[in-house]
Amino acid sequence: MIAFRLEAGGATGPRAGVLITPHGEVPTPAFMPVGTQATVKTLTPAELRAIGARIILANAYHLYLRPGAERVAAFGGLHHFMAWSGPILTDSGGFQVFSLGGLRTVTDTGVVFRSHIDGSLHELTPEHMVRVQELLGADIIMAFDECPPAEADRDTARAATERTHRWAERCIAAHTTAASLFPICQGGMFADLRRASARFIAELGQPGCAIGGLSVGESKTLTWPLLEASIAELPTSKPRYLMGVGSPEDLIEGVARGVDLFDCVLPTRLARNGALFTPDGRVNIRNARFATLDAPLDPACDCPTCRTFSAGYLHHLFRCEELLAYRLATLHNLRFLLRLMEEMRAAILAGRFTSFAADFRARYRIVDEAVRLEQRARYAARRGRAADTPAAPA
Amino acid sequence: MIAFRLEAGGATGPRAGVLITPHGEVPTPAFMPVGTQATVKTLTPAELRAIGARIILANAYHLYLRPGAERVAAFGGLHHFMAWSGPILTDSGGFQVFSLGGLRTVTDTGVVFRSHIDGSLHELTPEHMVRVQELLGADIIMAFDECPPAEADRDTARAATERTHRWAERCIAAHTTAASLFPICQGGMFADLRRASARFIAELGQPGCAIGGLSVGESKTLTWPLLEASIAELPTSKPRYLMGVGSPEDLIEGVARGVDLFDCVLPTRLARNGALFTPDGRVNIRNARFATLDAPLDPACDCPTCRTFSAGYLHHLFRCEELLAYRLATLHNLRFLLRLMEEMRAAILAGRFTSFAADFRARYRIVDEAVRLEQRARYAARRGRAADTPAAPA
Numbered sequence: 001m002i003a004f005r006l007e008a009g010g011a012t013g014p015r016a017g018v019l020i021t022p023h024g025e026v027p028t029p030a031f032m033p034v035g036t037q038a039t040v041k042t043l044t045p046a047e048l049r050a051i052g053a054r055i056i057l058a059n060a061y062h063l064y065l066r067p068g069a070e071r072v073a074a075f076g077g078l079h080h081f082m083a084w085s086g087p088i089l090t091d092s093g094g095f096q097v098f099s100l101g102g103l104r105t106v107t108d109t110g111v112v113f114r115s116h117i118d119g120s121l122h123e124l125t126p127e128h129m130v131r132v133q134e135l136l137g138a139d140i141i142m143a144f145d146e147c148p149p150a151e152a153d154r155d156t157a158r159a160a161t162e163r164t165h166r167w168a169e170r171c172i173a174a175h176t177t178a179a180s181l182f183p184i185c186q187g188g189m190f191a192d193l194r195r196a197s198a199r200f201i202a203e204l205g206q207p208g209c210a211i212g213g214l215s216v217g218e219s220k221t222l223t224w225p226l227l228e229a230s231i232a233e234l235p236t237s238k239p240r241y242l243m244g245v246g247s248p249e250d251l252i253e254g255v256a257r258g259v260d261l262f263d264c265v266l267p268t269r270l271a272r273n274g275a276l277f278t279p280d281g282r283v284n285i286r287n288a289r290f291a292t293l294d295a296p297l298d299p300a301c302d303c304p305t306c307r308t309f310s311a312g313y314l315h316h317l318f319r320c321e322e323l324l325a326y327r328l329a330t331l332h333n334l335r336f337l338l339r340l341m342e343e344m345r346a347a348i349l350a351g352r353f354t355s356f357a358a359d360f361r362a363r364y365r366i367v368d369e370a371v372r373l374e375q376r377a378r379y380a381a382r383r384g385r386a387a388d389t390p391a392a393p394a
Numbered sequence: 395m396i397a398f399r400l401e402a403g404g405a406t407g408p409r410a411g412v413l414i415t416p417h418g419e420v421p422t423p424a425f426m427p428v429g430t431q432a433t434v435k436t437l438t439p440a441e442l443r444a445i446g447a448r449i450i451l452a453n454a455y456h457l458y459l460r461p462g463a464e465r466v467a468a469f470g471g472l473h474h475f476m477a478w479s480g481p482i483l484t485d486s487g488g489f490q491v492f493s494l495g496g497l498r499t500v501t502d503t504g505v506v507f508r509s510h511i512d513g514s515l516h517e518l519t520p521e522h523m524v525r526v527q528e529l530l531g532a533d534i535i536m537a538f539d540e541c542p543p544a545e546a547d548r549d550t551a552r553a554a555t556e557r558t559h560r561w562a563e564r565c566i567a568a569h570t571t572a573a574s575l576f577p578i579c580q581g582g583m584f585a586d587l588r589r590a591s592a593r594f595i596a597e598l599g600q601p602g603c604a605i606g607g608l609s610v611g612e613s614k615t616l617t618w619p620l621l622e623a624s625i626a627e628l629p630t631s632k633p634r635y636l637m638g639v640g641s642p643e644d645l646i647e648g649v650a651r652g653v654d655l656f657d658c659v660l661p662t663r664l665a666r667n668g669a670l671f672t673p674d675g676r677v678n679i680r681n682a683r684f685a686t687l688d689a690p691l692d693p694a695c696d697c698p699t700c701r702t703f704s705a706g707y708l709h710h711l712f713r714c715e716e717l718l719a720y721r722l723a724t725l726h727n728l729r730f731l732l733r734l735m736e737e738m739r740a741a742i743l744a745g746r747f748t749s750f751a752a753d754f755r756a757r758y759r760i761v762d763e764a765v766r767l768e769q770r771a772r773y774a775a776r777r778g779r780a781a782d783t784p785a786a787p788a
Binding site: 041081082 | 431438470686706711713714717718
């Protein structure tokens, strides 16, 4: 079982704490790098530790399909299988199933769908996905939920939210191990549904609560009031996990509103596309202006990439599609986010989060929302499958 | 300038020595990992050092095309550009130009060919490729040569060999820096041409000699007598470099005959295809028998992969086409070869090379030659370009 110790902050607004797990402590707020298939793409566990990762996420959906949960259990569980000795959280597969295109049938029983790998037919139920996660052996496991799309109308959102609640109760009833199970609140794009869902989830009495169904394609002007509506009903003493959020500017907004845990494929996926974070905003390392730059991409960055290689060399590796490029870029982007979390935590403890956030926002140029949504749509179209399962870059 | 100190052995038969370069000493016999485009595919310089690489090779041909030799010079040369502080040898581009399919025109002046990247037209001359290598700034640079194919008849082989000799003289005349220039002997598949070529190359008085045009598709029963013919005419006191040879069994044969330096893309390319070296021979990690193996691929191996991850996990990464797979496999295969070189050197110094080689041969199951040649042809057909420039694995 996990525990949570709040060190600064309260019911809303920025908080600093410590998440205590059977595999070590995690200072919060924390970002969890995503290791979809039991590997944070391109990196070793030793590298993850070296850049400050304290907890990682893996996907029950992907690992259920390949290599199979029983297989991972036979290897002694995920920690041993992937040689990561720190805490692990597994996502239940709900988001993956609902973000898949193609055939799926949802009933109160569960979801019948076709594998994105071989087209084979599978039925996932709340009970089954709890069992899968118990076999994987993570420290924190997630309830199986139905995540309504951003464009869902009120009735659709309400139906998905109510099903999510029923499934959360079934997950808790089915759960048998010492892993901590976090239920997920939904509510679509409706503040009153969000509040009611958060209240329901809070009353389940589990050791932590997750907020799902945000940052799924809606405008950011919607996201933050809806996040506030959810958080208002969650217990102060337990960790709050905002699922699938991880751009630098969104992490600032989430922390400002009282989120403790985040995960997102964005930093690692962007890295493999050559889009790198800097204090001034995202840059594309393939851009010709980097070809002759014999200096680190960010001279102030403490990541292994910036400490060792020039932006010009990184540019060369990307132009040549060398595999080392994706590693070095991933190290940089993840370290950028992990350092941002460390800096936010220090600012909260020192009582200067507001000025830290203002300084960051003043300098960091955000990608235009229209461009961002278009990139997202293009990415989804190109993949033709779950948006968080990119293959090796082309 | 380099120097060479022979510590054991003589004109023929196994030798141990030390190659002394401006960037450090290299115990010989030594294998040079190939960093075609200024990166040993998937690995960082720190990892190369950690697995025992003491010298690496880069390709003047590729770096001339991208990012350009002047560009690398503006970064302070290859060592600084790629952040590798040890010795570097650059190949002249001769082999790449002649192993390219497509349009090329060879005259005594040089070679006119189309870039494999963008189809642009280039003329490479001996003088030009010396200048390119001087700009790259390697410790050892190679003469520009014409490498006849394995099926070349006597007249074709003789003409290519004589042109190689004339070009070697022009390279030496054009050479202006402190880098050490190694000329290359050829001779096709004809022992008398090989002997004459080696004699000619030896008399040029350069600090080292290379043996080219072997292991280019001919049967191994031809290779070794031809290697012996070449070596018989080379000076005892200078290092001999057998180009493009790097399977474990071939390294044993080369060292047994007096070779000091080797390079080959084989270990790194095989790794990316999931073919891994073990003391019993090559295995394909994708094979179903590894799926459940919760033990290192080779429990006796001291590579970072075998020390940290199970064969079953490696199998999973390859099945999922995860980028980490190619790194971990590359580390393993390179460490296998580098350790083999260390073990051969120790055996030579201890006067027990013959028994070491016999023990190795008795255990290591060699890939059937017919299979090997077919794999080679298939690989070349799939790539449709220079056989040593694989792109990221499919």
